[in-house]
Amino acid sequence: MNAPDPTYFRKGFGLKQDVEATLSADYSGRIVDLLRARDYQLTVGDVTVRMAHEFGFCYGVERAVEYAYQTRHKFPDRRVFLVGEIIHNPHVNQRLREMGIEILMPTDGVFDYSGITADDVVILPAFGVTISDFQTLREKGCVVVDTTCGSVLNVWKRVEAYARDGLTSLIHGKYYHEETRATASQVEKFPGGTYLVVRNMDEARDVTEYLAGRGDRSAFLAKYGKAASAHFDPDIHLARIGVANQTTMLARESLEIGEFVGAAMAAAKGEAYRATNFRTFDTICSATQDRQDAVNAMLLDPPDVMLVIGGYNSSNTISLAALCAEKVRTFHVEDALCIDPERRVIQARDAKSGERFEASNWLGTGPVTVGLTAGASTPNNKIGDAVARVFATRGIDLSTIA
Numbered sequence: 091m092n093a094p095d096p097t098y099f100r101k102g103f104g105l106k107q108d109v110e111a112t113l114s115a116d117y118s119g120r121i122v123d124l125l126r127a128r129d130y131q132l133t134v135g136d137v138t139v140r141m142a143h144e145f146g147f148c149y150g151v152e153r154a155v156e157y158a159y160q161t162r163h164k165f166p167d168r169r170v171f172l173v174g175e176i177i178h179n180p181h182v183n184q185r186l187r188e189m190g191i192e193i194l195m196p197t198d199g200v201f202d203y204s205g206i207t208a209d210d211v212v213i214l215p216a217f218g219v220t221i222s223d224f225q226t227l228r229e230k231g232c233v234v235v236d237t238t239c240g241s242v243l244n245v246w247k248r249v250e251a252y253a254r255d256g257l258t259s260l261i262h263g264k265y266y267h268e269e270t271r272a273t274a275s276q277v278e279k280f281p282g283g284t285y286l287v288v289r290n291m292d293e294a295r296d297v298t299e300y301l302a303g304r305g306d307r308s309a310f311l312a313k314y315g316k317a318a319s320a321h322f323d324p325d326i327h328l329a330r331i332g333v334a335n336q337t338t339m340l341a342r343e344s345l346e347i348g349e350f351v352g353a354a355m356a357a358a359k360g361e362a363y364r365a366t367n368f369r370t371f372d373t374i375c376s377a378t379q380d381r382q383d384a385v386n387a388m389l390l391d392p393p394d395v396m397l398v399i400g401g402y403n404s405s406n407t408i409s410l411a412a413l414c415a416e417k418v419r420t421f422h423v424e425d426a427l428c429i430d431p432e433r434r435v436i437q438a439r440d441a442k443s444g445e446r447f448e449a450s451n452w453l454g455t456g457p458v459t460v461g462l463t464a465g466a467s468t469p470n471n472k473i474g475d476a477v478a479r480v481f482a483t484r485g486i487d488l489s490t491i492a
């Protein structure tokens with residue numbers, strides 16, 4: 091049996107107990123504990139906050155953040171770098187910076203590793219990194235702590251299999267998102283491996299139009315140049331398709347895209363052709379699915395407004411906000427500070443347009459029920475801060491509630 095590689099770690103360092111107290115102090119929260127203890131609902135005065143039963147930190151984020159803390163603990167005297175943000179939450183990233191972890195940020199999607207030496211330690215985020223970034227770092231000889239989430243690795247396996255079998259990976263995702271960049275790069279493991287990223291049903295429709303013979307090659311290439319392999323040619327590479335998705339997209343839309351593209355291929359070339367040249371696999375992660383299911387359950391009895399907490403660049407939070415906005419007036423805030431109790435004003439991101447807006451008197455007057463959920467990268471203490479500000483907007487001080 092080969093000796094373990096002393097420069098590559100993907101299961102932490104067995105130091106959980108050493109970092110547990112710090113993690114808890116940094117991210118757990120009394121108000122969220124209180125909500126859980128009261129069956130996810132808290133009423134004080136005429137304000138009720140109802141919380142979705144699944145929300146906030148997912149297993150992949152918990153693991154990645156814990157491994158980052160373990161890494162700092164393990165290598166107190168070494169330079170420690172992180173490839174991009176560990177997760178899309180400004181507080182968590184700031185906390186890592188305070189611990190002396192330097193976050194490398196890309197320029198036009200490209201990371202500069204020229205300053206990294208064999209004496210350094212580099213943490214890979216939960217989203218994973220591209221194959222070429224991974225190889226560059228391994229060649230440096232530095233210690234690599236890989237926190238790539240197991241659910242992301244599952245998508246990679248799927249995309250790898252598509253490339254091995256000569257199918258173009260059609261990825262439902264955002265082509266510029268770290269996870270999708272890393273996922274798409276997996277096709278490079280096989281000569282001629284090809285990918286195309288579509289963001290939503292509208293973009294999937296461009297693919298189905300092409301399959302139906304109504305596409306324009308130049309227009310297609312112009313639109314998807316950045317979202318496809320450099321050698322991608324729709325005349326060649328839409329002949330065989332395997333669908334996968336970024337783990338944090340809207341699950342319902344991912345399924346629809348898979349079915350829609352498969353049906354278009356069958357309509358264009360027949361069922362028998364589809365049977366051998368089309369595959370689809372739902373690679374939404376279970377944490378994303380659970381959070382979306384919990385919001386759907388809450389919306390069966392809709393609150394007056396929904397508050398969705400999480401980074402504006404957090405894909406899973408954006409998906410949650412989109413779901414909520416279909417049924418209820420929704421405020422996606424990146425942080426508790428977006429809620430100003432004094433002025434009774436909220437600053438939020440519009441779930442449909444993505445535009446920022448400000449609303450005054452957003453809780454109205456009289457009894458109000460606020461539904462609450464949070465993206466997978468939002469820590470409990472920050473969720474609690476937002477809940478406190480909701481109540482404070484109506485002059486209610488939660489610090490006295492036990």
Ligand code: SF4
Binds near residue numbers: 150216
């Ligand atoms: S959202 Fe899903 S894939 Fe991403 S880190 Fe969390 S569990 Fe893993």
